[in-house]
Ligand SMILES: NC(=O)c1ccc[n+]([C@@H]2O[C@H](COP(=O)([O-])OP(=O)(O)OC[C@H]3O[C@@H](n4cnc5c(N)ncnc54)[C@H](O)[C@@H]3O)[C@@H](O)[C@H]2O)c1
Ligand SMILES: [Zn+2]
């Protein structure tokens with residue numbers, strides 16, 4: 001089959017790879033019909049996530065048709081499914097508590113050692129990501145082996161176009177969980193850093209959950225425009241002092257809740273950010289936590305902090321004092337996708353959530369490398385890339 | 390002038406050393422002579438088990454105690470989660486010979502079952518003439534809040550080729566500590582999901 005593989009910083013290629021087979025009884029093989037490039041893939045593309053190996057197949061947002069099933073799979077050949085990027089067994093302590101990205105049984109045991117060392121505990125397996133999360137071959141490929149296919153994939157009725165449901169695999173549940181983690185009360189003001197796909201879905205979700213005002217922050221005019229169209233007020237951090245503006249726009253109180261939908265590769269020329277990026281470049285394992293620092297400073301006393309943005313290691317100059325003194329609550333994590341797929345599928349069908357507005361480019365899988373380059377270099381116009389094998 | 394400076398440096402250096410030494414002595418006294426706490430002995434900062442290395446790990450498995458017990462008593466089941474186990478041969482009485490793949494070739498460990506309390510504990514001890522001098526024990530307890538069973542496994546072994554050999558084994562992830570941890574987790578996967586997670590895309594890799 002053809003698949004997009006990682007070869008190093010800013011080097012991804014579409015190559016031949018062996019077709020996947022059923023390995024475990026609960027597996028299914030999916031023939032991919034649509035797959036997307038995610039902001040998380042950009043962290044791999046930039047080489048700032050540890051544990052990615054040459055030749056790894058990337059991609060964790062995908063859907064397709066079932067072509068083969070193991071004896072314990074509950075799927076049927078021919079069914080169309082969207083596959084969550086979190087691989088979860090469905091029966092461990094964590095899965096039973098709906099903490100799917102913390103599944104104990106999906107990350108191969110040999111892969112758990114390094115993450116235990118780095119994080120204290122190993123997290124679930126993820127498709128097409130790091131070997132810390134299992135090193136599972138991903139979905140930017142013609143075929144994917146899907147473990148625990150009786151738990152994760154959600155069946156899509158015929159007649160519903162791929163693009164309407166593809167984002168159930170990650171970014172829609174991620175934006176939704178980001179907003180849910182804000183415990184929004186009616187009328188709350190919520191500030192969202194980052195108007196990428198995750199930030200945009202967080203804006204939409206926060207409004208659906210009853211936020212009175214959502215303020216979205218970025219520096220790309222087109223992305224800010226998409227946020228505005230969803231109903232957000234916007235701040236361009238290249239033209240405005242973000243902290244000052246947020247205070248003024250929230251009655252001098254500060255936002256009730258803040259969402260960091262930027263993660264470890266924050267943009268901008270703030271001194272802390274430049275230092276972080278330099279260290280990151282030299283492999284010093286530092287996360288660029290500029291957006292999170294700002295969020296912690298901006299949020300009102302006793303406010304809620306939600307962090308869907310991905311971090312992989314350590315951060316310096318972290319405003320711990322603000323976190324403690326202001327009595328903040330902080331919630332984060334790789335999304336527990338399986339917790340949300342059913343409900344969100346329903347909301348899509350009901351027309352409550354628009355999922356297609358952010359797709360800017362559609363490319364054949366063969367041109368995936370170009371997709372990566374532009375999604376990375378031309379973020380203003382390239383807001384989401386969908387690939388078709 | 391110049392000499393004076395050196396003296397000052399020397400004096401400050403010695404003072405620092407003295408303070409450092411005092412701190413180390415204080416720390417040693419502080420870690421000794423303490424009333425025992427509730428933690429398992431193998432987690433002690435300074436522990437001595439003679440010529441043996443002791444390692445252990447606890448996992449919670451969502452399965453009843455007797456089911457887990459049975460897994461450890463069945464050679465066919467053992468082979469499913471002990472990946473380096475090439476064969477188990479039943480000997481006379483409670484004797485068993487475990488053939489284990491190691492980086493240095495196959496090792497044969499003949500053991501006696503020294504403890505077998507159903508649903509509670511199992512222990513094996515190697516007999517004279519085995520390739521390894523080792524004792525292994527599995528203890529089963531009900532986990533709180535209906536979470537299943539806490540399975541605690543520990544191994545005590547006399548390392549071949551001293552500490553250097555121990556480090557070499559560790560680097561190749563072939564030491565009993567790493568193996569034991571992996572085996573427990575595989576057992577958990579097997580019992581909770583019916584399979585062992587792998588990222589392999591092909592059956593024979
Ligand atoms: N928790 C999860 O499960 C999960 C899932 C998917 C993605 N993510 C993470 O969410 C983050 C966003 O993903 P995405 O797909 O939207 O990525 P993206 O790269 O498309 O978007 C990030 C946006 O943040 C903006 N930004 C950068 N620095 C900023 C700053 N200092 N202030 C405000 N905005 C800033 C960028 O201009 C860009 O528009 C990434 O870290 C990604 O890894 C997490
Ligand atoms: Zn993603």
Ligand SMILES: [Zn+2]
Pocket residue numbers: 088089090091092093094095096102103104105106
């Ligand atoms: Zn699980």
